[in-house]
Amino acid sequence: MDKIQFQTALLDWYDQNKRILPWRDNPNPYHVWVSEIMLQQTRVEAVIPYFERFIKAVPTISDLATIEDDLLAKLWEGLGYYSRAKNLKKAAIQIVEKHNGKLPDNKQDLLSLSGIGPYTAGAISSIAFDKREAAMDGNVLRVFARLLANTRDLSNTQVRAAIQTQVEDVLPNTRNGDFTQALMEIGATVCIPNGSPHCEKCPFQEICKAALEGLTEQIPLKRKKIYRRLQNRTILILELDGQIYIEKRPDKGLLAGLYQFINLSGHLNEAELESRFPSAISIQKIDSAKHIFSHLEWHMFGYHIQLSKKMDDYILVDPEELVNTYSIPSAFQTYKDYILNKKGL
DNA sequence: AACTCGGGGGC
């Protein structure tokens, strides 16, 4: 199978098997950009509802450049990797100021924008502008590793660079956007990472070295295990006459700039909370919860504390307002549910 | 090169 045959086989497969996805309806550069940012380390199925809501709420780059930070955070609530949203707005401002309000079409200028790295620059320039650029994501890496039976560690920089060159060598002279998407699509739906790949549905089953040699389970090489550090925390539903206290997280670090219930480091008992909140009318232990991040784990105790006096520094909100306007990350979902279930308190 | 940064789906 020569290069032309490879391209034709892949594009034919794509034409017959591509999924209907909202960012493919009207793939203007802005839509492609937003979708690519949302799709970073995030599954297609998770992105779809966020993308549709986001485009309705923020239809253009100039809308994005001037969006209120809290609204932006709310539109990203639950999607994770929240710096993506901040960088998205930052890049929109850069585009308005330096690129006449239009997304640049070439990889180099795209790379200068916040939140756009090598993969996303290649993806946007090929998908939105049909440029002859490679976009190497986890799918493409895996597909090529299997095609060529590359048993090396794909986290290695040199191995990735070699595969990047191999991808660039087969890029077509037309339909570059479809070619980029087709490589990822076949990786996501046929040449899948977990479980067995669906080689019987693959147009390359007769040239794929991993398939021919029975190595699809061994390739790509398993990445080494990552250990998470554990943190104990105590989450407080601080209530004053049916309203709840929340606070804004610092604008750097984990869950930056999002809102949260008042919480403390460690697992506190009722006596410790009594001395810390002398104006408490009642202290009731509620649900415990665990939340897993990529690199750490929160083990949470929960307390519902009714107060008799106002507190400084914190934000007092109605339960409806808390749910409808403040972006509260999924780590606190158990305690959000507690409030919703107990509304009326 | 290693670490930070979220959350969830599928097994």
Added chain:
DNA sequence: GCCCCAGAGTT
């Protein structure tokens, strides 16, 4: 539980 996902930014 465990793996990994249309990765980028920082250290």
